[in-house]
Amino acid sequence: MIELAGVGKTFNPGRDNEFHAVREVSLSIEAGRVTALRGPSGSGKTTLLGLIGGLTRPSVGRVRLHGRDISALPERFLTALRRDTFGFVFQQFQLIRDLSVLDNVMLPAVPTGRAHADIHARALRLLDEVGLGQRAAARVQWLSGGEAQRAAIARALINDPSVILADEPTAHLDSALSRQILEILAELRRRGRTLVIASHDPLVFEMDLVERVVDLRDGRVLTVHGLSTVPMDKSACRP
Amino acid sequence: MLCIPNSPLAPLAGEGSFESRCRDLHGKVIFQPAALALLLASSLNALGLAAAGLFALRMLRHWNPDVGSEAQIALERRTHLVSTLVVLSLLLSLPMLALFTHTADAMAPFFAGAMCAVGSLKANAWGLPALAVMLAGFFLAAAWLVLHRLDTRGWDQPLLLAKYRLLLLLAPLALAQAALLWLYFGGLKAEVITSCCGSLFGPAATGALAELSALPETIARPLFFLTLALTLAAGTVFLVRGRLGRAFGMLAGLHFLVALAAIVAFIAPHIYEQPHHHCPFCLLQAEHGYAGWLLYPLLFLGTAAGVGAGLAAGVRAASLQAEAPRLAAALARIAVVALAAFGAAVTFYLWRSNLVM
Amino acid sequence: MNTWIERQRGLLDTTVANLRRRKARNLGLFMAYVLLVFLLASVVLFGDGMRREARLLLEVAPELVVQRLTAGRHDLMPAQWLERIAGLRGVAAVEGRLWGYHHDAAVGANLTLQVPKEAAPAAGRVHLGATLARLRGLAPGDVLSLRDHAGQPHAFVVEALLDSRSELVSADLVLLCEADFRAFFGIGAGLYTDAALRVVNPLETRTVAEKVLARLPATRVISREEMRRTYDAVFNWRQGLPLMVLSVLLAAFALLAWDKASGLSAEERREIGILKALGWDSGDVLAMKLWEGALLSVLAFLLGYTLAWLHVYYAGAPLFEPVLKGWSVLYPRFALAPEVDISRIVSLALLTVLPYVAATLVPVWRAATLDPDEVMRE
Numbered sequence: 001m002i003e004l005a006g007v008g009k010t011f012n013p014g015r016d017n018e019f020h021a022v023r024e025v026s027l028s029i030e031a032g033r034v035t036a037l038r039g040p041s042g043s044g045k046t047t048l049l050g051l052i053g054g055l056t057r058p059s060v061g062r063v064r065l066h067g068r069d070i071s072a073l074p075e076r077f078l079t080a081l082r083r084d085t086f087g088f089v090f091q092q093f094q095l096i097r098d099l100s101v102l103d104n105v106m107l108p109a110v111p112t113g114r115a116h117a118d119i120h121a122r123a124l125r126l127l128d129e130v131g132l133g134q135r136a137a138a139r140v141q142w143l144s145g146g147e148a149q150r151a152a153i154a155r156a157l158i159n160d161p162s163v164i165l166a167d168e169p170t171a172h173l174d175s176a177l178s179r180q181i182l183e184i185l186a187e188l189r190r191r192g193r194t195l196v197i198a199s200h201d202p203l204v205f206e207m208d209l210v211e212r213v214v215d216l217r218d219g220r221v222l223t224v225h226g227l228s229t230v231p232m233d234k235s236a237c238r239p
Numbered sequence: 240m241l242c243i244p245n246s247p248l249a250p251l252a253g254e255g256s257f258e259s260r261c262r263d264l265h266g267k268v269i270f271q272p273a274a275l276a277l278l279l280a281s282s283l284n285a286l287g288l289a290a291a292g293l294f295a296l297r298m299l300r301h302w303n304p305d306v307g308s309e310a311q312i313a314l315e316r317r318t319h320l321v322s323t324l325v326v327l328s329l330l331l332s333l334p335m336l337a338l339f340t341h342t343a344d345a346m347a348p349f350f351a352g353a354m355c356a357v358g359s360l361k362a363n364a365w366g367l368p369a370l371a372v373m374l375a376g377f378f379l380a381a382a383w384l385v386l387h388r389l390d391t392r393g394w395d396q397p398l399l400l401a402k403y404r405l406l407l408l409l410a411p412l413a414l415a416q417a418a419l420l421w422l423y424f425g426g427l428k429a430e431v432i433t434s435c436c437g438s439l440f441g442p443a444a445t446g447a448l449a450e451l452s453a454l455p456e457t458i459a460r461p462l463f464f465l466t467l468a469l470t471l472a473a474g475t476v477f478l479v480r481g482r483l484g485r486a487f488g489m490l491a492g493l494h495f496l497v498a499l500a501a502i503v504a505f506i507a508p509h510i511y512e513q514p515h516h517h518c519p520f521c522l523l524q525a526e527h528g529y530a531g532w533l534l535y536p537l538l539f540l541g542t543a544a545g546v547g548a549g550l551a552a553g554v555r556a557a558s559l560q561a562e563a564p565r566l567a568a569a570l571a572r573i574a575v576v577a578l579a580a581f582g583a584a585v586t587f588y589l590w591r592s593n594l595v596m
Numbered sequence: 597m598n599t600w601i602e603r604q605r606g607l608l609d610t611t612v613a614n615l616r617r618r619k620a621r622n623l624g625l626f627m628a629y630v631l632l633v634f635l636l637a638s639v640v641l642f643g644d645g646m647r648r649e650a651r652l653l654l655e656v657a658p659e660l661v662v663q664r665l666t667a668g669r670h671d672l673m674p675a676q677w678l679e680r681i682a683g684l685r686g687v688a689a690v691e692g693r694l695w696g697y698h699h700d701a702a703v704g705a706n707l708t709l710q711v712p713k714e715a716a717p718a719a720g721r722v723h724l725g726a727t728l729a730r731l732r733g734l735a736p737g738d739v740l741s742l743r744d745h746a747g748q749p750h751a752f753v754v755e756a757l758l759d760s761r762s763e764l765v766s767a768d769l770v771l772l773c774e775a776d777f778r779a780f781f782g783i784g785a786g787l788y789t790d791a792a793l794r795v796v797n798p799l800e801t802r803t804v805a806e807k808v809l810a811r812l813p814a815t816r817v818i819s820r821e822e823m824r825r826t827y828d829a830v831f832n833w834r835q836g837l838p839l840m841v842l843s844v845l846l847a848a849f850a851l852l853a854w855d856k857a858s859g860l861s862a863e864e865r866r867e868i869g870i871l872k873a874l875g876w877d878s879g880d881v882l883a884m885k886l887w888e889g890a891l892l893s894v895l896a897f898l899l900g901y902t903l904a905w906l907h908v909y910y911a912g913a914p915l916f917e918p919v920l921k922g923w924s925v926l927y928p929r930f931a932l933a934p935e936v937d938i939s940r941i942v943s944l945a946l947l948t949v950l951p952y953v954a955a956t957l958v959p960v961w962r963a964a965t966l967d968p969d970e971v972m973r974e
Contacts, residue, residue: 005760013309045970050969054906055873055968056968056969057312057967059308062681072304072305072317072393073304074391074394074396075315075877076391076877076879077394079875079876079968080875080877082875082876083874088874089875090870090873092868094866095870096867096870097617097863098617099613099617103613106872107592107871107874108605108874108875108876109606109608110603110607110610110876110880111603111606111607111876111877111880112599112602112603113598113599113601113602113606114599114602115598115602116605116606116609117816119606121709155874159875170710178604270832270835270836270837270839270840271832271836272640272835272839272943272944272947273940273941273942275836275839275937275943275947276764276942276944276946276947277688277943277945277946280946280950281948281950283950283951283954286954287954304818316878316965319878319879319882319964319965320957320958320959320961323882323957323961324957327957331950334942334945334946337942338942338943338946339937341939342939345939348821348824348825349825349828350829351802352822363631366879391879437803546691550967
């Protein structure tokens with residue numbers, strides 16, 4: 001469903017601090033599967049995640065979503081598309097302080113112009129699903145790490161996206177809490193959502209969750225291989 | 240009885256040096272809060288739109304949506320600033336128009352011979368042009384926003400070039416407006432003997448505006464109502480059947496001109512109940528029930544929305560197949576309501592009037 | 597349309613939440629904003645009030661005043677001159693007026709002594725301006741003692757106080773009868789201070805003035821229109837001066853607003869980054885920021901304007917009186933009639949809100965167009 005063709009991203013081009021975060025990556029993400037981007041820090045996992053999710057514009061190459069080139073879309077359309085298609089879970093939770101958990105979860109839906117009551121009801125339901133129903137009115141800085149990450153997942157789901165992109169979702173959590181989060185992600189997978197997880201946490205790969213692993217180093221794809229019993233379609237990978 | 244206390248009304252004491260100093264102050268109309276506000280507003284507006292105009296030049300030369308280069312991303316970012324500037328400019332132009340005409344009207348007692356806004360505006364050569372440029376700026380900004388709104392709704396931004404070409408027109412207009420206002424307020428001298436509106440709109444006057452006043456009601460009246468009816472009919476057809484959109488836009492523009500002529504030719508005299516008083520500015524005064532403050536906003540709103548609807552209906556881009564007609568319909572609805580209300584208000588004033596011309 | 601409204605509502609909700617969260621940070625700027633509106637509005641409202649008073653006063657003034665000049669100085673006018681003016685075509689009525697100044701050492705100010713056209717007090721009695729009465733501690737029935745031109749004390753019985761509504765005009769006024777006036781100043785019969793004219797056709801005032809000058813070259817003719825323009829000009833000028841001074845303040849405020857808006861804290865930057873990553877586009881963030889500015893402006897303007905209104909119309913504008921009223925010792929204490937003038941509100945709004953918008957627009961735009969992937973680059 002998402003295809004990257006010869007995609008590269010260079011930050012600060014032509015300047016002293018020029019930095020090639022991702023180089024010539026061609027990759028395809030299949031619907032309904034769980035793909036993991038694996039590599040040491042600085043290998044370009046996060047930037048690649050951003051490129052896949054339309055958060056980062058490629059310096060070269062093309063990104064296609066459902067066969068449509070999205071790399072040249074005007075910001076407005078790209079953003080709307082991203083909002084409807086992708087839900088992001090960030091490394092540092094990235095919740096907004098002093099707002100309630102509920103307000104945080106509702107934020108991504110504000111620009112859609114959907115009815116306030118609908119958004120409100122959906123946010124409450126999602127918080128229930130991740131086990132935070134009791135904490136809806138709490139300010140986010142009072143949440144524990146595990147709760148904060150669950151709130152972030154609920155927020156990623158508010159616009160009902162088909163793809164969840166998670167950047168190091170377990171980075172700041174102990175094993176027990178990490179498992180809890182991975183369980184929630186697994187549940188999302190069972191409900192038919194596509195997942196892309198950037199991580200170097202071994203726990204992520206131990207669990208029977210990830211179906212395909214993309215190994216990265218220095219912004220390039222080293223290998224792509226299947227992990228689970230689910231058969232892989234080799235033709236989909238073009239390293 | 241005129242008493243002459245030593246202070247605070249000292250100027251009346253008429254001590255020579257003091258009086259002459261006061262006479263020097265006659266010209267300082269510029270210190271009026273309204274004048275200062277207008278000068279500030281128009282200067283900032285000109286600054287913003289001039290920057291936008293320069294950006295439009297860059298945009299027309301370098302825009303290339305196919306590359307993700309930093310330069311292209313920087314251009315795209317800047318479009319947000321430019322569109323915000325034009326929105327603010329449009330929001331600004333309405334209070335500015337109102338304030339300018341009101342101030343001209345309120346300043347009339349300053350000038351010997353002035354009875355209403357016309358006298359103040361004619362106190363030097365820049366008043367009437369400033370008003371005309373302000374009006375043009377309002378309509379152009381409105382048109383720009385229609386294009387902009389549509390353009391941002393099409394994934395391939397089909398109206399981008401048209402939009403920025405129009406901006407090249409809008410920017411010099413804003414500069415001209417600011418320059419004219421500075422010239423006007425800076426050059427106002429109260430000693431100037433100006434003329435009252437009768438010299439511009441009246442039997443004794445000459446020139447194009449006088450010709451309008453001389454237009455007999457037997458011609459002007461049917462012409463006005465015919466144009467209004469045609470415009471409203473086209474608008475209704477467009478709303479119901481989705482056809483005649485462009486014709487509606489053009490009719491709305493034509494109706495504007497006819498309506499202005501009609502106000503001078505017969506609507507104003509009926510409101511004043513004086514056959515030879517044709518001035519379109521005296522309508523703004525309290526003794527005529529502020530009729531102008533009802534008629535002009537409706538007319539301007541209806542015209543801007545109507546022309547905008549025609550513009551939107553004329554857009555043929557594939558990526559706007561759904562959006563363009565939707566916006567056109569929304570604008571047409573506003574235009575039809577506003578113009579109908581305008582027509583109703585005119586009818587009411589004519590019906591109430593005891594004047595037989 | 598509904599989506600539009602819902603979107604704006606959502607943006608507004610977020611804005612309100614943001615303002616509430618950063619109360620402390622916004623408070624300083626808000627206070628400065630309120631202060632600015634308050635000062636500007638006070639100056640404008642006060643000047644307007646004064647101008648209105650002066651206009652009211654002039655409505656009853658004669659169309660033309662003729663004064664005799666001797667060697668370029670104001671001199672007393674002989675009664676024959678009045679007759680010569682009355683003979684001019686276009687003059688409806690001429691009336692010789694008697695008024696003069698008297699320095700009152702007890703108050704330390706100049707009083708205006710005048711003979712009213714009608715309803716003059718009886719001999720030995722005066723009508724007194726309220727301010728003067730207050731300063732001298734006089735009430736009806738008391739005695740006002742003044743030294744005449746020859747240094748002899750004259751005692752007048754205060755018959756009545758003048759209506760305090762016209763106190764601006766009558767602050768230092770002493771009304772007395774003609775005989776008392778002439779005796780007090782030593783002005784012989786047949787001489788007048790100046791002449792007041794009514795003309796037949798107000799549109800011909802200028803022509804009549806020219807005729808007066810032609811017949812009596814050693815005079816100065818002042819028309820009511822001219823006086824009104826002079827008043828307006830003087831008040832405009834007195835109002836413009838503080839406005840000019842305040843424009844420095846305005847610039848300082850714009851600088852402060854710009855600094856506040858462009859000096860985004862790391863926290864705010866991060867928050868905007870989060871919003872953009874979550875699917876807000878630059879337009880959404882920009883709209884939210886503009887809402888923020890609009891809310892701040894509306895609140896500051898309403899508060900500042902209301903305070904200025906109370907300051908001018910109910911507290912007597914203690915801040916600006918010295919500049920705007922003149923430099924009189926006999927300070928009239930009076931209440932300006934409250935009035936709400938929409939065009940003044942629009943002017944003030946433009947003068948105060950525009951600099952704020954102009955100063956914050958570019959910083960706000962910069963913040964709104966931060967890259968959406970910024971949050972991920974930590």
